[in-house]
Amino acid sequence: MHFWCFFLASLFVLFSATPTTQACKGCVSLDELNFEKIISRFEVVMVKFDVAYPYGDKHEVFTKLAEEVAKNDDLIMAEVGVKDYGDKDNEELAKEYGLGKDDFPAIRLFVKGKAPIEFPKDADWTVDNLRNLIKDNSNVYVGLPGCLEKFDRLAEEFVHSGNKQKKLEEAEQIVNQVSEEERGTASQYIKFMKKIVEVGTGFVSQELARLNKILKDGKVNEKKKMELAGRVNILRSFSLPKDEL
Numbered sequence: 001m002h003f004w005c006f007f008l009a010s011l012f013v014l015f016s017a018t019p020t021t022q023a024c025k026g027c028v029s030l031d032e033l034n035f036e037k038i039i040s041r042f043e044v045v046m047v048k049f050d051v052a053y054p055y056g057d058k059h060e061v062f063t064k065l066a067e068e069v070a071k072n073d074d075l076i077m078a079e080v081g082v083k084d085y086g087d088k089d090n091e092e093l094a095k096e097y098g099l100g101k102d103d104f105p106a107i108r109l110f111v112k113g114k115a116p117i118e119f120p121k122d123a124d125w126t127v128d129n130l131r132n133l134i135k136d137n138s139n140v141y142v143g144l145p146g147c148l149e150k151f152d153r154l155a156e157e158f159v160h161s162g163n164k165q166k167k168l169e170e171a172e173q174i175v176n177q178v179s180e181e182e183r184g185t186a187s188q189y190i191k192f193m194k195k196i197v198e199v200g201t202g203f204v205s206q207e208l209a210r211l212n213k214i215l216k217d218g219k220v221n222e223k224k225k226m227e228l229a230g231r232v233n234i235l236r237s238f239s240l241p242k243d244e245l
Contacts, residue, residue: 031093044140049094050104050105072140109137128144128145146229146231146233212232
């Protein structure tokens with residue numbers, strides 16, 4: 001009788017200890033044995049160092065992005081579960097990247113040819129911000145909400161072109177080839193291209209600052225907020241990497 005009471009109590013503790021633990025669909029589990037092997041195989045790897053049984057809002061954000069990019073052959077989302085008890089699995093691996101228990105969850109982006117890139121500790125854990133970390137530090141395409149891959153590519157060519165007027169005219173021709181559903185978004189790219197031709201690339205940073213200020217003030221309704229966020233994402237396609245500014 002005492003044995004069964006102890007057994008049932010143990011099961012209760014085991015399953016109730018992590019009631020909100022959530023699986024990360026689209027993620028790969030890394031440990032001290034396979035870490036380097038997996039990291040070296042992909043162009044970009046986003047790794048979340050976390051407790052062994054992660055849960056909560058930040059974990060949900062990471063999982064959502066992992067599901068969205070699961071079919072991207074150049075990018076993989078991965079988790080390292082760290083235990084501070086028992087065999088202390090992966091604790092030494094976390095320490096290699098300057099991480100301890102109080103730092104979890106923490107993101108490191110591994111891009112071939114670059115040192116690991118840290119997701120700032122004070123940054124908001126949103127899907128957009130994690131996408132932007134990939135977008136700003138690699139050539140892997142991760143579409144942002146409100147963006148079109150074809151026009152993101154055109155925006156990049158436009159920004160680096162010595163003849164922006166010609167690139168603008170090429171883009172205007174392509175707008176007529178997109179679906180009716182995408183035409184409004186495509187036209188927004190054209191508007192930004194025209195403005196850059198008119199006043200220069202400084203327009204991008206100025207407009208981003210203006211739109212982000214409006215969004216931060218929080219004085220717009222939800223519909224307008226989504227519209228402005230989409231415009232911000234499109235503008236990011238025209239941003240030069242920091243080492244080219």
